[in-house]
Amino acid sequence: MGMIFNGERRSYLSVLRGRERPAWAPIEHEFIEVPGRPGAYIKNKKTKVRQINVPVAIIGEDIADLQKLKEDLAAWLITDSPVPLIFEDEPDRTYFAEVTGSFDAEEIVKIGSGVVSFICPDPYKYGPRHHGVFESDVASITNSGTTETYPIFRATVKEPITLLDIVTDDEYMSIGESVDFESEVPFKKEERLLWDQMGSMIGWSDATAVDGGVITGSMVTDGYKFIASSYGTGAAWHGPAKRITIPNGPLTDFRMDAIVELGNRQAIKAGRVEIYLLDSSNAVIAKMALKDTHKGIALAYGEARLGGSTSKQFLINEYGDKKGSWNDFYGMLRIQRIGKKWTAYIAKIDTDTNLHHTRRTVSYLDVKGTYNKNVSQIAVHVAQYGSYSPATLGIYDLKVFRINSHSDEQIPYIADAGDVIEINHAKNSILINGEDRKDLKDFGASFFSLKSGTNTVQISPYSSLENVEVEWRPRYL
Structure with missing residues (x-):
């Protein structure tokens, strides 16, 4: 069995039995103890860094070739930041990992064996990326993961808009301002x-x-x-x-x-x-x-x-x-x-x-x-x-x-026909045509997650948009 790291695999490397792949990332509790009361209250709970220890063997043609393979192994596995890690016995799950510690191989003739340790600062593992299209202003999005995940919404503007709202049962994201037709008018800044x-x-x-x-x-x-x-x-x-x-x-x-x-x-x-x-x-x-x-x-x-x-x-x-x-x-x-x-x-x-x-x-x-x-x-x-x-x-x-200059009674358009708006709740970013426009975010709005299970999401003004899409990736503990 092998593994794919940073999109690559090595034919000379085999993953051995005995690997330590925890069923879930470690969870740490913080307690508050009250004098005279049994036990304690849970003050806080956090998911910590996941570590995966993988026993491997590398096989060369001889001892000299084995040394060259170790150099190639280092060039492959040592990265500047976490990258995708996939094990062939779990091909539909992806970890984001980087190497930690050293690889002290036991060498016998042309075979070197040892343990490669990975850490995952993002402790979750991820399923395949999902993509959906809004057929109306309301959509049901099913997150099949065992924990919340963060979506990306994209939409192309059909006509000038002053506002874009994305609302769930519990939270909302809003950019721009609505127009009060009694006292305000939209305005092309x-x-x-x-x-x-x-x-x-x-x-x-x-x-x-x-x-x-x-x-x-x-x-x-x-x-x-x-x-x-x-x-x-x-x-x-x-x-x-x-x-x-x-x-x-x-x-x-x-x-x-x-x-x-x-x-x-x-x-x-x-x-x-x-x-x-x-x-x-x-x-x-x-x-x-x-x-x-x-x-x-x-x-x-x-x-x-x-x-x-x-x-x-x-x-x-x-x-x-x-x-x-x-x-x-x-x-x-x-x-x-x-x-x-x-x-x-x-x-x-x-x-x-x-x-x-x-x-x-x-x-x-x-x-x-x-x-x-x-x-x-x-x-x-x-x-x-x-x-x-x-x-x-x-x-x-x-x-x-x-x-154009405008008065207090005029509400500026935030996007015109052909503009593409992307709101990425994983990266806390708001982009219009690839440019950061977080300045448009409503004060009370927040970047939200999709809960495990079915989520109802409403987007408006839907009639002024086209190609309204949502992308998400299920996460697992």
């Missing part, structure tokens, strides 16, 4: 004026200038993103650039979100992808960019700049938390202005979870109003430097929002 998913060139025209280079070559779409079909030629930066007028502009208070790619690590490639904010005369008001300008090393850096190439103020001009943080970048470039306050944001996006990570946010107060021109256009640009091999460059998505 962020009014989306432009959403281009870069599947068509309609509405785009040639840009007139870019920083430190020439506009040449051709920009096309592959149906999912803007890319260069040709970068043209030039001694410095050269590549195509396109611009689009923002509908219902120009804008004073606004936010621009762009999803871009700079794949620079493979074969050590250079390049840049840039987003320009322009006024009606094509003057640069601000710019966001990801670049790699290094020879012989992959080293991407991000840039957020106010003004043109002469009169300018950098908000971001760095590699991230450390050199290489933004290599092979797929993620968001964002810039926002409200009044005199500018805010720039760069973040990678996990393509599996849509979660933002490796982030940087910087704000700047333009006290003198140097960078106060209204924004009328957006330009996008990808470029190669000289004859250096270009990185993989693309623009996947572009959104522009007008940011």
Whole structure:
């Protein structure tokens, strides 16, 4: 019999009889004793760390090979944090474990035997992941585990909403605010004026200038993103650039979100992808960019700049938390202005979870109003430097929002059509389009669990949502 640890197994390892796998995690009680009263009151009860001792044998070709197998065993089993552990005689249960102690093998010729000890800081074991879809605003969710577990809810918004409620018999989660139709009105704080998913060139025209280079070559779409079909030629930066007028502009208070790619690590490639904010005369008001300008090393850096190439103020001009943080970048470039306050944001996006990570946010107060021109256009640009091999460059998505001010009688929308909301009760997280929005949580709301057995859950406003899903994993003592 064997085991699967961190998604891998080893053919040279066998699990022997005599393993110590407790039926449940250890439980510790804390008591209060009252003088003159027999026994005690239970003050507290907690489930402690589970330990699993596994006797194993490793079999090599000879004693020398056995030493190499022990090195491989260490590389496999020693991890920075708990990872999945599955035993082949219990394939539908998963522990989250890491090695503790040492492995002192008794060696006889080509066989080494000993005990591998695992600890599970999360003392529960888990069954397979379950997935359900809400067919109406109320759903029954059956948790087949022997203890409570924590669900994940996801929903796609069909129309603007000010509130999302998820309610059980005992607890509730709520984000945003409801609207009292007698005295309040819903309000679009962020009014989306432009959403281009870069599947068509309609509405785009040639840009007139870019920083430190020439506009040449051709920009096309592959149906999912803007890319260069040709970068043209030039001694410095050269590549195509396109611009689009923002509908219902120009804008004073606004936010621009762009999803871009700079794949620079493979074969050590250079390049840049840039987003320009322009006024009606094509003057640069601000710019966001990801670049790699290094020879012989992959080293991407991000840039957020106010003004043109002469009169300018950098908000971001760095590699991230450390050199290489933004290599092979797929993620968001964002810039926002409200009044005199500018805010720039760069973040990678996990393509599996849509979660933002490796982030940087910087704000700047333009006290003198140097960078106060209204924004009328957006330009996008990808470029190669000289004859250096270009990185993989693309623009996947572009959104522009007008940011409106509001009164106390106006309740802001928290999500618009197409937005994806995820509330993860296991991680205590609230995400909208992969971004943390725990600021929207109602004061009295809480992250809740699904009790063992059947749970009734209601979600609203259901009619304003689609693809309402719930995911959970049964837990066992």
